Amino acid sequence: MPRVAPISGKADVAVEHHPVVDKVVGVFGGVRGPFSMLLHSPKLAEQVLGLVTFFRDESIVEPKARSVAILAAVREREAAYVWAAQVAAARRNGVSEEVIDLLRAKGDPGPLPAEQREIVTYVRQLMHTNRADQAVFDALKNRHGAPWLVELTTAANYFALLSGVVNAFEVAAPPDGDKLPAS
Numbered sequence: 001m002p003r004v005a006p007i008s009g010k011a012d013v014a015v016e017h018h019p020v021v022d023k024v025v026g027v028f029g030g031v032r033g034p035f036s037m038l039l040h041s042p043k044l045a046e047q048v049l050g051l052v053t054f055f056r057d058e059s060i061v062e063p064k065a066r067s068v069a070i071l072a073a074v075r076e077r078e079a080a081y082v083w084a085a086q087v088a089a090a091r092r093n094g095v096s097e098e099v100i101d102l103l104r105a106k107g108d109p110g111p112l113p114a115e116q117r118e119i120v121t122y123v124r125q126l127m128h129t130n131r132a133d134q135a136v137f138d139a140l141k142n143r144h145g146a147p148w149l150v151e152l153t154t155a156a157n158y159f160a161l162l163s164g165v166v167n168a169f170e171v172a173a174p175p176d177g178d179k180l181p182a183s
Contacts, residue, residue: 003169006036017042020049027052033081034162037169051158061144061151063093065119071095071103072120073156075180076127079163084177086159104180115143123156 008031010018020042024035027049031039038045059066067090074082087100099116102109109120118139125132141149165171173179 002037002171004037004040006171007031007039008036013039013042020046023049033085033171034165037165037171048161051154055155055158059151059155060148061155064095065115066152066155067093067095068099068103068116068119069123069152069156070159071100072123073127073160074163075103075106076124077160077163077167078180079166080173080180081166081171081177082159082163083180084173087178100178104178114139118143119152122152126153126156127160 005012007013007021009025010021013021017039021031021039023046024031024039028035035045035049038048055066061069067086070086071083071090074086083104090100091097099112101107102112103120109117109124111117112120118136122132122136122140125136137149140152144152
């Protein structure tokens, strides 16, 4: 049970914030997950929502690579709700079941193709220490360039932020979503 009552629609916010709820519904089809908490601060929710649409529609990081980074970050943050939501997106973006299984199990990324291995290693380092080894950083920067790496880094950290919100407020994962192993 969430620690505060989830916002589920316009009835739960002041009338002047109804346009923000409309924007959330326009992006997700409803109010759920992190935004059921973020809407307790409608101005913040509106700002955070802009990153969702940026990553969906404008990012130069291709969806498959972005999904690998997101799943790696979310798994390290142990965010069951965000994991369940993002596994479905990762599958749509072409991430293989083998990669999803490896990330779910926090397995060794060594067997992955170089690009996926580098992304997983980079994101895990960021989630654990807020730093990345120079060689790992350079491999991604040299392969894709600085703008790509800025966007990948921001995507991973954005989903870590969402993970923190759902974890702090104990937002339960959807019962039909992909499950993380019990800790």
